[in-house]
Amino acid sequence: xxxxxxxxxxxxxxxxxxxxxxxxxxxxxxxxxxxxxxxxxxxxxxxxxxxxxxxxxxxxxxxxxxxxxxxxxxxxxxxxxxxxxxxxxxxxxxxxxxxxxxxxxxxxxxxxxxxxxxxxxxxxxxxxxxxxxxxxxxxxxxxxxxxxxxxxxxxxxxxxxxxxxxxxxxxxxxxxxxxxxxxxxxxxxxxxxxxxxxxxxxxxxxxxxxxxxxxxxxxxxxxxxxxxxxxxxxxxxxxxxxxxxxxxxxxxxxxxxxxxxxxxxxxxxxx
Numbered sequence: 001x002x003x004x005x006x007x008x009x010x011x012x013x014x015x016x017x018x019x020x021x022x023x024x025x026x027x028x029x030x031x032x033x034x035x036x037x038x039x040x041x042x043x044x045x046x047x048x049x050x051x052x053x054x055x056x057x058x059x060x061x062x063x064x065x066x067x068x069x070x071x072x073x074x075x076x077x078x079x080x081x082x083x084x085x086x087x088x089x090x091x092x093x094x095x096x097x098x099x100x101x102x103x104x105x106x107x108x109x110x111x112x113x114x115x116x117x118x119x120x121x122x123x124x125x126x127x128x129x130x131x132x133x134x135x136x137x138x139x140x141x142x143x144x145x146x147x148x149x150x151x152x153x154x155x156x157x158x159x160x161x162x163x164x165x166x167x168x169x170x171x172x173x174x175x176x177x178x179x180x181x182x183x184x185x186x187x188x189x190x191x192x193x194x195x196x197x198x199x200x201x202x203x204x205x206x207x208x209x210x211x212x213x214x215x216x217x218x219x220x221x222x223x224x225x226x227x228x229x230x231x232x233x234x235x236x237x238x239x240x241x242x243x244x245x246x247x248x249x250x251x252x253x254x255x256x257x258x259x260x261x262x263x264x265x266x267x268x269x270x271x
Contacts, residue, residue: 070253074219075231079132085154088120089130094254095247097129098228100136100216103146103166103176105224107237112167115240119247128251133163134212136224142176145200147209149181152199153190161188230254 078096081087089096097119101108116131123129135150137143146166153162165171165187174180178200185196199205216226219233227234227243230250234242 069233070231070250071233072231074228074233077215077219077228078130078230080130084132085157085159086133086135086151087130088160089124090127091130093124093127093130094258095123095129095230095250096228097131097243097247098134099131100134100212100221100224100226102135102137102139102143102224103150104137104139104143104172106172108225109167109169109172111225111237112163113169115237115243118240119243122244123247129247133159134216135209136213136216136221136226137209138222138224144209145178145181146176147212148200148205149176149185149196151205151208152196152202153185153188155199156190156192156196158185158188158190162190164188 075096077098079087080091080096082091099111101111103109119129120131124131133150135147137147150159150162150166153159162184165184166176171184176184178197181200182193182197186193190196219226219228223235225237229243229246230253232246232250234246
């Protein structure tokens, strides 16, 4: 595993106003999540390319206690919107994994290629898991362009195809200028490229990306990838087993809550 270094502010962060990076009012969970999600940063690619710095933490510990490390304030960040094109899985799935990521992040690409497809196959397809993507561009202008491109592809139902193209081996080395992002959209099967380019540069795309970005800063994330699994923070592209344990613990917790609700009918119900 690469040697850890204390996370430092990246000079190529997008030029968001300082206020946008202040934690939102999620209570004590923000402080705890900030410690977990911003604990350490590593080089995502070459050690002499600081612009490509990303984050992965030491292997996350997931307790056998399904309640340990889970913060209800953060669990509420799941949108569960059936029309969300940047999500996969049933809106009513018992477990929601929220992913905050950047297309220029090498570790995000590793997660997208090596781990995410296995989680989709094992947990999304059987209805246990929903994955909600949040655009978290932190590596400058091209990161922001790629994020808006992903959102624009989603408007034509091709977000996950764009996601796969942008995270393919060697894709980020080609950059994410507008021409390249348009080529990725074409590769992803986006039908109306004229509309795509208009959406890419539109205010709706900028607002959507900003909303996701501010949510990430609001929970204390400063590097990518960062995750929440039903309110449990996980920092970095952890091994598949870390996510498996977190998902199964969250599913167990959700099942217990459902069983508890069924066994305790509301007062006055007459049962």
